[in-house]
Amino acid sequence: MLSPFIVEQHQESKNLFLERFPANQVNRSLQAWDAADEYLCNYIVQEQLVSLGSNGQLPHLLIYNDSFGALAANFKDYRVSSVTDSYISEQGLAHNFDLNHLSKDNITLLTSLDSIPDDATLVLYKIPKNKALLIEQLITIKNTVSQNVIFIAADKAKNIQKSTLALFEKYLGTTTTSLAVKKARLVFCQLNNQLKHQLPSPTSWSVTSPNLQLFNLANVFAREKLDIGARHFIQNLGDVKQHKRIIDLGCGNGIVGLSILAQHPQAHITFVDESYMAVASAKMNVEKNFPELVAQCQFITNDCLNDFDGSSVDAVFCNPPFHQQNAVTDHIAWQMFKDSYKVLNRNGELRIVGNRQLGYHIKMKRLFGNNTLIASDNKFVTLSSIKK
Structure with missing residues (x-):
């Protein structure tokens, strides 16, 4: 389904029209983005968390688990590294960039098996259903990026349980949450890099x-x-x-x-x-x-x-x-x-x-x-x- 993805107060961007991938799905009523994507993008824009640095260098966004490119497409003008374990999500991102005639020059696509960059200034994290994947990704982030990075996660409010927040607290650092908006919630973490965790074995x-x-x-x-x-x-x-x-x-x-x-x-x-x-x-x-x-x-x-x-x-x-x-x-x-x-x-x-x-x-x-x-x-x- 072609659905408009509109972020408030984003004056420089036109509406995005996003499609689930593969594009020929039988159930055309399913959207290519959710309320958590919308909440996360609106928060970043309203809080002005992305802007040119003093040296004119583009900020580097590290995005995890972007199902069909809604997050990456909204921040296309910045440096983006997008990490996923899903080939279909990867293809969906490329499809929606092409659909909206967006340049992919600033986008680096990474799989779950690749090393992540250590110079990210902002991490946007869609929380996966799989607890083991969540833990491995959080450990990778903490062991790689600076503790000064801004980390914001998002999901449906019903999926963010006390046990979920306990994992963020354990593997990243001090964790707080936002109020719910359209049944979605944000999670904020201040990374504490003093204690490192070892990646779990298979x-x-x-x-x-x-x-x-x-x-x-x-x-x-x-x-x-x-x-x-x-x-x-x-x-x-x-x-x-x-x-x-x-x-x-x-x-x-x-x-x-x-x-x-x-x-x-x-x-x-x-x-x-x-x-x-x-x-x-x-x-x-x-x-x-x-x-x-x-x-x-x-x-x-x-x-x-x-x-x-x-x-x-x-x-x-x-x-x-x-x-x-x-x-x-x-x-x-x-x-x-x-x-x-x-x-x-x-x-x-x-x-x-x-x-x-x-x-x-x-x-x-x-x-x-x-x-x-x-x-x-x-x-x-x-x-x-x-x-x-």
Whole structure:
């Protein structure tokens, strides 16, 4: 949905029109920004927290978790380093800059795996849902930037709990909050750099069937243990030896592709996810569990299977998400199914796991003309469709 993003008292800027990415989403009612973005931008402008320094040098804004570029686009005239773990958010930022004919000359895009600059004068921080990611990002900020930096976080008021504020207090320093405006709230921190924190190591746990040791970076889904959907999926993989070129789509830590490699070490598997930390975790897990098979695997951060060659693989295995950030939506699953149809060879298979109530079999049959129930329990189904 094209939605105007208007910041009060920002006399030098015209209204921004922002669109969620990918732009062809089915649910067009979802906005590309929220009240927390609006509150944060208005506060920065009203308090005049960005201006040219005495030497004429542009201030440096370090922005975290900017879903579709609303923050970066509003401060385009300054130096901006934008950090995200999401490939889709990164592409969404670029899309909205192009949509509004904005120059990206002052913007540096950084992934969650990159080092951050140490000369930021202002940190704008959208609070992520993932607690482990929140902690890792706060530690990185504190260990890198000056304690004189201005730090302001933002989120929906209902998401800023006492436990959330305790984490800011623990990992950054003295923490206060604003009043709520349009059900959003700001968090202010004065960094105390006297006490440094060590970045947490990846979590690690094992599964027995197949026998694997799995490592998970901070933003990996179900990083503490095997989620029940994935468990159902790998227990019902069946015989996949007829498939030589396989994609693990939405791979997370790579558990599905790893399970296939354990059964079928001749397979060539491409691990694909939109999270940089997920793809890095999948690569780490192949290196740890099957070091001799790394050369026949690819690890790609992408928006589903965008730009993959058509009719190029034998099978796609997928555990699709049903949300994007805080929005519940099935457009990602639908895009995954359509992209899978495109890249599959004739007689290639799309196999997925999903909650029973999501009705994925209807979408798959509409695309492929067929659908088979492989396994089910009271919560999940494993489904298969063949490209004829």
